[in-house]
Amino acid sequence: MKFDKIGVIDFGGQYAHLIATKVRRLNVYSEIRQPDDPIEKFTGYKGIIISGSPSLSSFGEDSEYNKRIYELDIPILGFCFGHQEIAKHYGGRVINGGREWGETKFRILKKGHPLFEGLSEVESVFMSHFDSVDAVGESFEEYGISYLAEGKEIHRFAAIGSDKYKRYGFQFHPEVDDTVNGDKMIANFVFNICRCTPNWTMDEFIKQQMEKIRYQVKDKSVFLLVSGGVDSTVAAVLLKEILGAERLRLLHIDNGLMRKGESRKVLERLKRLGFEQNLFFKDASNIFIDALKEVYEPEKKRRIIGDTFIDVFTKEAERLDISSYLLGQGTIYPDTIETGGTKRADTIKTHHNRVPVIQKMIEEGRIVEPLSELYKVEVREIGLRLGIDEDLINRHPFPGPGLGVRVLCNDGRDDLSDMAGIEKNVTEFLSPFNTDAIVLPVKSVGVKADLRSYERPVLFNSGYSEKIFEIASDLLAKIKGINRCVVNISPYKIRTAKPLKAYITKKRLDLLREIDDIVNSILHHRGVYNKIWQCPVVIVPVSLNERGEEMVVIRPVLSERAMTAKAAFLPGEVIKDISEAILKFKEISGVAIDITSKPPGTIEWE
Numbered sequence: 001m002k003f004d005k006i007g008v009i010d011f012g013g014q015y016a017h018l019i020a021t022k023v024r025r026l027n028v029y030s031e032i033r034q035p036d037d038p039i040e041k042f043t044g045y046k047g048i049i050i051s052g053s054p055s056l057s058s059f060g061e062d063s064e065y066n067k068r069i070y071e072l073d074i075p076i077l078g079f080c081f082g083h084q085e086i087a088k089h090y091g092g093r094v095i096n097g098g099r100e101w102g103e104t105k106f107r108i109l110k111k112g113h114p115l116f117e118g119l120s121e122v123e124s125v126f127m128s129h130f131d132s133v134d135a136v137g138e139s140f141e142e143y144g145i146s147y148l149a150e151g152k153e154i155h156r157f158a159a160i161g162s163d164k165y166k167r168y169g170f171q172f173h174p175e176v177d178d179t180v181n182g183d184k185m186i187a188n189f190v191f192n193i194c195r196c197t198p199n200w201t202m203d204e205f206i207k208q209q210m211e212k213i214r215y216q217v218k219d220k221s222v223f224l225l226v227s228g229g230v231d232s233t234v235a236a237v238l239l240k241e242i243l244g245a246e247r248l249r250l251l252h253i254d255n256g257l258m259r260k261g262e263s264r265k266v267l268e269r270l271k272r273l274g275f276e277q278n279l280f281f282k283d284a285s286n287i288f289i290d291a292l293k294e295v296y297e298p299e300k301k302r303r304i305i306g307d308t309f310i311d312v313f314t315k316e317a318e319r320l321d322i323s324s325y326l327l328g329q330g331t332i333y334p335d336t337i338e339t340g341g342t343k344r345a346d347t348i349k350t351h352h353n354r355v356p357v358i359q360k361m362i363e364e365g366r367i368v369e370p371l372s373e374l375y376k377v378e379v380r381e382i383g384l385r386l387g388i389d390e391d392l393i394n395r396h397p398f399p400g401p402g403l404g405v406r407v408l409c410n411d412g413r414d415d416l417s418d419m420a421g422i423e424k425n426v427t428e429f430l431s432p433f434n435t436d437a438i439v440l441p442v443k444s445v446g447v448k449a450d451l452r453s454y455e456r457p458v459l460f461n462s463g464y465s466e467k468i469f470e471i472a473s474d475l476l477a478k479i480k481g482i483n484r485c486v487v488n489i490s491p492y493k494i495r496t497a498k499p500l501k502a503y504i505t506k507k508r509l510d511l512l513r514e515i516d517d518i519v520n521s522i523l524h525h526r527g528v529y530n531k532i533w534q535c536p537v538v539i540v541p542v543s544l545n546e547r548g549e550e551m552v553v554i555r556p557v558l559s560e561r562a563m564t565a566k567a568a569f570l571p572g573e574v575i576k577d578i579s580e581a582i583l584k585f586k587e588i589s590g591v592a593i594d595i596t597s598k599p600p601g602t603i604e605w606e
């Protein structure tokens, strides 16, 4: 069966992905195109959507993209930046002004137009722009206006369109949930204007994918590395459905940085899923821990974990003689396209692609990627259909370098001379609020204006409440030298923090594994786990109030794709359970909860 398709031009990573995801939920296939893609790449679409952009502001200048799309005889709809581009291209004018932000009212002037079917005359929409359309060209009409509230200043050209050219634009963002009827607006374009048929169902897609892979693999066999996460497990089971277990060879490597009992669980699960034979396992934990001896710097740790992975994998690939195989990969759609933002390439995946034997397979095109057209939510849906446990499907993402980025290290050479100055500024800033804070004598990674920062965390002594999130965000914006805020949730005040020398050891990893396991069971037990994106647990080598030699930070976050994140607020009883359970470990000198959003923090501490 042939599917109708909508192309989305990506001017801003997350926004474009959101649009494509929303179109797919309408059972119409949608894929991301880059602005400079050659025109040939745009054939076969029933319509195009030009995304908005979080940072781009056209300022009336010419923007770089392939304008030949306007020669295509298919409908085009633009959001925000895309809306302004369409206006400009057809003789309208864009000015640097008319800024709107947040929830805004949109009044439809072109009532009865198929683009607005099923909508009220006034809709609630989300705006985020500096530039605005100020005039439209010939054959274009003003389809709507916007304003904050009845009687307030009116912004013109909130929606424009030309049925002659089949070009339309919305100044607001229908793809974000804050636009209440955004899904309906996208559906109107897809069905009423582009005339797509909603026949892209998961079952149809799986059927088609199976045929494609059967054709590609022919009578060969496939080798697949399985971390045990959702993507590689779903890829393994899907390939087994297509080829049969006997034509698959799976390898799982334990790098010693996994969670408690993880490798054993991965192997048991794969056996339950029908991979009894051809399932290989390498326990390389000692090799990794040895390689990380006396390594302190976050990027160096990552590099060593990646390089060690290459060594271990090269030896295993030779031992298993995979030279005649095809290589299966659990790559998902967002991994395959370039996006802006702060997305980091998956260390394990990039490193495993650098292994010579794999490099050769890639060069020869011997790669099978059954999930490469799917988003995570879709991979999860397939996983459930294939009978994979819901527990695995709903698991939080876990980084390739594993607990390696959650065991903070310190070589004892950190110059602490900046601390007093920062602490003074922080104390001054916090004086109107009922909380006191100290600056921690360690550094963690963060991200500011798309650049990596490596700065100090601030620890608030008390007052874990939703209000403190705002104070923290203000503090981080105003005071230099800090990139994270945490709140003490130990039942005592923390007045001093002494840095201790520490690197990755099995003992520290085992301690973290136990605590991480307890935190996750509490989150499950209290019904919080499925409501949050992730909750890294980090151990930090500082002694607080002369107690113990490690501090624990828990980092619950809400996110959609991890490019940005908000700290999640956990209820009091959950905080109490977690703090009590962790403080039973004699090594632990205090517990705190991270309340930093991303940016300026990252989700992981390293």
Ligand code: XMP
Binding pocket: 344, 345, 346, 347, 348, 397, 398, 399, 400, 401, 534, 562, 563, 598, 601, 602, 603, 604, 605, 606
């Ligand atoms: P950050 O810390 O950059 O994390 O906000 C964003 C998301 O990516 C995960 N993460 C990684 N995943 N290899 C991975 O496969 C890595 O090196 C890596 N670093 C971070 C992190 O857990 C979060 O979901």
